[in-house]
Amino acid sequence: MKEKFCPKCGKKTDLLFDGLCEECLSEDANRVDIPRKVEVKVCRICGKKMRNEWKEENIEDTVKKSLEEERGLKKVEVVSDEDGSMEVEASMSVEGVTIEDSETVDVVEKKTVCENCKKASVGYFEAVVQIRFQDERAGEVLDTCRKIINSRSKGKPTVSKIEERKGGLDLYISSNSDAKYIARKLADRYRSERKNSKTLRGLVDGHKSYRSTYLIRILENGK
Numbered sequence: 001m002k003e004k005f006c007p008k009c010g011k012k013t014d015l016l017f018d019g020l021c022e023e024c025l026s027e028d029a030n031r032v033d034i035p036r037k038v039e040v041k042v043c044r045i046c047g048k049k050m051r052n053e054w055k056e057e058n059i060e061d062t063v064k065k066s067l068e069e070e071r072g073l074k075k076v077e078v079v080s081d082e083d084g085s086m087e088v089e090a091s092m093s094v095e096g097v098t099i100e101d102s103e104t105v106d107v108v109e110k111k112t113v114c115e116n117c118k119k120a121s122v123g124y125f126e127a128v129v130q131i132r133f134q135d136e137r138a139g140e141v142l143d144t145c146r147k148i149i150n151s152r153s154k155g156k157p158t159v160s161k162i163e164e165r166k167g168g169l170d171l172y173i174s175s176n177s178d179a180k181y182i183a184r185k186l187a188d189r190y191r192s193e194r195k196n197s198k199t200l201r202g203l204v205d206g207h208k209s210y211r212s213t214y215l216i217r218i219l220e221n222g223k
């Protein structure tokens with residue numbers, strides 16, 4: 001039998017696994033493809049996580065199972081979990097040789113709304129943008145609002161309802177940060193007075209939940 005040598009350590013061996021001796025291969029942790037960053041979509045209303053479908057599970061399980069399913073990693077364990085950063089151990093098998101690795105993975109939670117909550121929450125809103133102006137400008141102001149809503153770069157803001165009323169428009173927005181964005185853009189666009197207020201809506205998961213109101217009063221001739 002022709003003698004073989006491991007090209008890495010130089011050891012004489014009969015068996016090479018993917019070009020290396022068993023020991024060198026098992027130490028080649030670079031082959032275990034644990035990503036540095038994992039994004040998880042989380043429903044901001046019910047807390048479900050997206051993994052092929054919306055699932056009720058804790059985020060460690062979501063990370064663990066998606067690494068197993070999408071990366072072909074085995075025995076994925078989350079060793080510690082602090083401030084969106086998880087210490088993950090995993091292994092994979094190359095030609096029957098098990099290679100282990102561990103890595104710190106940044107877990108980024110992308111807040112969104114799942115299909116069920118979207119349906120259930122027609123009318124759900126965190127903030128109201130109240131725009132007040134002279135009635136004859138209604139068409140033009142509504143047009144500006146639509147442009148602002150469409151210009152939001154990361155997806156369109158979730159506007160649950162637009163109400164036209166005497167002397168103005170009320171926009172019901174399901175995300176407070178989107179409402180803030182719209183209010184700021186309107187204030188950039190029109191000479192106006194602004195007033196923000198908050199009312200306590202109740203407790204959500206033990207935290208106080210507020211509903212914000214952004215009032216923008218467009219001044220007469222406030223082009």
Ligand SMILES: [Zn+2]
Nearest residue numbers: 006009021024
């Ligand atoms: Zn070797």
Ligand SMILES: [Zn+2]
Nearest residue numbers: 043046114117
């Ligand atoms: Zn949900």
